[in-house]
Amino acid sequence: MRDLFAPTLDARPGRLRLDTLVRLRWLAVIGQSVAVAGVHFGLGFSLPFGPCFIVIAISALLNITLRISYPMSHRLSNSAAWMLLAYDVLQLAGLLFLTGGLQNPFSLLFLAPVLISATSLPPRHTTALGAITVALASALAFVHLPLPWSPDEVLRLPQLYVVGIWAAISLGIGFTAVYAWRVSEESRLLAEALSATELVLAREQHLSQLDGLAAAAAHELGTPLATIALVVKELEREAPKQGGFAEDIELLREQVERCRGILSKLTSLGSDGDVSVLERLTLSHLVEEVAGPHRNFGVAITVTHDGAGPEPVCRRNPGVIYGLGNIVDNAVDFAAENVTIEERWSDQTVEIVVRDDGPGFPPEVMLRIGEPYITTRGAGQSHADEPARGLGLGLFIAKSLIERTGANLTLANAAPPGRGAVITIRWPRRAFERDVEAEPREAMAPAA
Secondary structure, eight states, X not given: OOOTTSOOOSSSOOOOBHHHXXXXXXXXXXXXHHHHHIIIIISOOOOOHHHHHHHHHXXXXXXXXXXXXXXXXXXXXXXXXXXXXXXXXXXXXXXXXHTTGGGSGGXXXXXXXXXXXXXXXXXXXXXXXXXXXXXXXXXHTTSOOOOOOOTTOOOOOOHHHXXXXXXXXXXXXXXXXXXXXXXXXXXXXXXXXHHHHHHHXXXXXXXXXXXXXXXXXXXXHHHHHHHXXXXXXXXXXXXXXXXXXXXXXXXXXXXXXXXXXHHHHHHTTTOTTOOHHHHEEEHHHHHHHHHGGGTTSSOEEEEEEEESSSOOXXXXXXXXXXXXXXXXXXXXXXXXXXXXXXXXXOSSEEEEEEEEOSOOOOGGGGGGTTSTTOOOOOTTTSOTTXXXXXXXXXXXXXHHHHHTTTOEEEEEEOOTTOOSEEEEEEEEHHHHTTTOOHHHHHHHTTTO
């Protein structure tokens, strides 16, 4: 027999732990017991005390059974979680039937299981649970035992008032379910998008570290290679000029020279202890590194400079390089013919403005551009090797990575008669040049 409480391998696995529902049910059992005992013994109102505690005891017995049968860390399938929440609704309905139906002030607790379902289960489960709850509330409006009250008085609430309570519960179920589901869904999407952002940043950081490792390895291999070259030269001088042995030495010398050429390319990234090329970039070098890979796609990329004083210098940041690359890539994808990248700087700020002559941002998504899973890319424009963009994560990741360096990113459409999208990234100059020492910055400024 299949275990109904075993997690299923569906597209959206259950997120509720069994321990969570068990703890909440224990809280309900304690509250219900105190309420029934307080009304019966404290206030002296007459109610079916025995049946009420039987209904409460069933919930306690279910909790004990679940606790014995499953570990605390067990995660429920969506169907199993829905069944347990549906039981809670039925148990509360039975208790309310014995204590006055909807006239009982605790009928408001019908909202609790639906609220839990809305935050953790798919909408179809919440809709089904809400329908069951409304149906039970409708039945309790007409079929129930009398509300516990003083035997000297008879409390009769107008039927119109009871209908009003029913309407309030029904509308409350619908409103709180939609509200809770929306907030929970946005939090889930944001968490997934941030996880994707961290993965991208880790990948870019790894690639940057590989560059430094290559340069360091080339520097360390230079000494043993020089020793090998010296030995080859000695062998070439001492060995006979003719014969197979001489040919082997010649081949060895050629391979040594080949290794030297390879190492010279690697050491050009930052040999002899000079890693400024690896670690520091002027603003112009940063923009060129970002724009270079996108120049051969049929769209002209123009870079302009406008600044006063020495050009800003920043430490190489894989997150910024990836984020700017993503923005330029989007601009190239949507541009008709041209993309313009403007570099601006002053003593206070550093700006990069990316413009394209494409259709711009659609009005219906303009206010939400930059949020996760918001995309203006059609099916024909998405890249097969970059599925995250088709989901609307590309711009969100770029925005997150750039803004964590202290920048402010704004998105807009060009003012008429211009056309296309305009993305402006603005840093305070102090934030852009953070962690860059004065001496290397002054050394690089003339080269720009």
